[in-house]
Amino acid sequence: MANIWHARFRYRSYRSNLKVKNSEFRMIYYSLITNSHVSLLIQDEEFFVNCHHIRSIWAPIKECINILKSKSATLADCFMQMIKLAIAIFRLPSSNPYKVSAIQIFNRRYLEFQHPAYLLCYFLHPYYRGLSLNGEGFRNAAITATTLWQNLEYSEQECKELLTQFQKYDQKLKPYDLSYEKNMDMPEL
Template identity: 35%
Template sequence: MSHQASKKLKLNITNYSVKGGNLKFYVKTRWSTAWDCTSSILRLKNQLKNLLNECPEILNNKIKGLLRTRSFFNDINTVNTLLGPVKSAVKALEFKSTTLANCFIELIKLSQRINFLPPISDQNFKSTCIELFNKRWKQFDFDLYVLSYMLHPYYQGKI
């Protein structure tokens, strides 16, 4: 986004008293920033649309094309839904008190989110997510994770 567009967006955010600040940017080395980025796009949906309608000349063609796509914000919402458990899992791993059960629980949450994905513009998105998840899932010692999950104090007999 150009400096002009960024400045105009900040002004729009201030004028409409939008909480949470400006757009957050994705940093490759920080997993949680992907969720922060998609979340900020959803939070600023109206401001981004206003920017597109009021001064399209300050946006580059790629951004204009994305914002004009009918499914853009739905797709961002879907990705954001998947990134929530990933962010939680990464944050959980940063604590000294994290157990294998905590990690396993976050993986289960992620698999549930993938299974309940709504249809989006890219028909292969859900199947690609399932493939990637299954590939990573097979890398774990499943029996050890099930045991740690069952021994977890919050286990309620449901798996």
């Protein structure tokens, strides 16, 4: 019950701050605005509420894009940013009218991105090992690795050895138990 009252207080506080900012904005810039459509838009409080909703969606997208623009971004980083973006969209309040559209767009793009080789890259990157990969994801990564291994004409016995190494890697058993420092070893694209 306390959370509901806290949320209502924050919402009312936000609305009152928004009204103050809008009225200050109108007082300062009203004489400078000559377009009647823009003037009406600025007087509409709902416009600023919509701007806030849109910003809450674009902020995590912008962060994701900026990280992936770096020269040191890897496929594993792309996969991790997709996960972070999914979490950010999921955490949007249900009152945000753009949440449903954001989820639909994200789901469509995620299906395009969900390639077995990308999942394998994410799994093999030591920094992301063990993060957000369920049993089915591990299985898919292992199947992809053995398929690639077979395409390189390795024997069935060598594929079984690869699967054993995969399990040791996932469980951080020797020789895969060493720590990993992201800042020390990051290949550039």
